[in-house]
Amino acid sequence: RKEVEQDPGPFNVPEGATVAFNCTYSNSASQSFFWYRQDCRKEPKLLMSVYSSGNEDGRFTAQLNRASQYISLLIRDSKLSDSATYLCVVKNTNAGKSTFGDGTTLTVKP
Amino acid sequence: GAGVSQSPSNKVTEKGKDVELRCDPISGHTALYWYRQSLGQGLEFLIYFQGNSAPDKSGLPSDRFSAERTGGSVSTLTIQRTQQEDSAVYLCASSLGPEGPLSYEQYFGPGTRLTVT
Numbered sequence: 001r002k003e004v005e006q007d008p009g010p011f012n013v014p015e016g017a018t019v020a021f022n023c024t025y026s027n028s029a030s031q032s033f034f035w036y037r038q039d040c041r042k043e044p045k046l047l048m049s050v051y052s053s054g055n056e057d058g059r060f061t062a063q064l065n066r067a068s069q070y071i072s073l074l075i076r077d078s079k080l081s082d083s084a085t086y087l088c089v090v091k092n093t094n095a096g097k098s099t100f101g102d103g104t105t106l107t108v109k110p
Numbered sequence: 111g112a113g114v115s116q117s118p119s120n121k122v123t124e125k126g127k128d129v130e131l132r133c134d135p136i137s138g139h140t141a142l143y144w145y146r147q148s149l150g151q152g153l154e155f156l157i158y159f160q161g162n163s164a165p166d167k168s169g170l171p172s173d174r175f176s177a178e179r180t181g182g183s184v185s186t187l188t189i190q191r192t193q194q195e196d197s198a199v200y201l202c203a204s205s206l207g208p209e210g211p212l213s214y215e216q217y218f219g220p221g222t223r224l225t226v227t
Contacts, residue, residue: 043220046216087153096158097169098216100153101152102151102152
């Protein structure tokens with residue numbers, strides 16, 4: 001079993017749709033969680049950190065469920081520019097290596 | 111300000127040759143990471159440097175891979191006797207601070223696309 005697993009995707013949605021991605025992690029000692037975005041043939045960039053209480057940034061909402069060991073990303077009112085691969089990232093300590101999921105690809109269509 | 115830079119951007123080499131990939135992290139960032147990404151796949155952790163501490167080499171796939179970081183700044187990833195399965199994009203990232211929130215965000219370079227023929 002992979003340490004970090006994501007929805008296989010791809011997700012193809014119309015503009016304005018709401019879409020949710022889930023990610024599960026196997027190490028219960030994991031402490032830090034993030035969502036990164038990677039555009040085609042580009043480097044990953046931090047989208048948002050995921051806090052225990054859940055957090056929102058505009059149209060994006062991230063949730064953490066420690067008991068079930070999963071995190072989620074909700075995108076409301078999808079835009080064409082949201083088309084990308086979304087990577088779930090888990091760190092087991094405040095420093096040190098990060099484990100990336102394989103990513104979920106989102107395509108938003110007109 | 112300047113971001114993470116990597117060179118070369120593309121490298122084509124023959125099987126069996128050695129290659130060196132370079133990473134210049136953001137100035138002042140004490141943590142440096144190397145990953146590789148094969149086509150359509152996620153990022154595979156290779157090695158992590160933090161300040162003057164011994165690097166975490168747990169992700170290096172074989173003894174043909176090595177990396178060093180000189181003076182706490184520039185890092186070089188060396189692949190000896192390259193094989194076709196080494197073909198991938200090699201990404202470098204850096205982050206600020208040894209721990210705590212400042213260490214969370216990793217800033218990635220544009221990557222080096224390595225093709226072994």
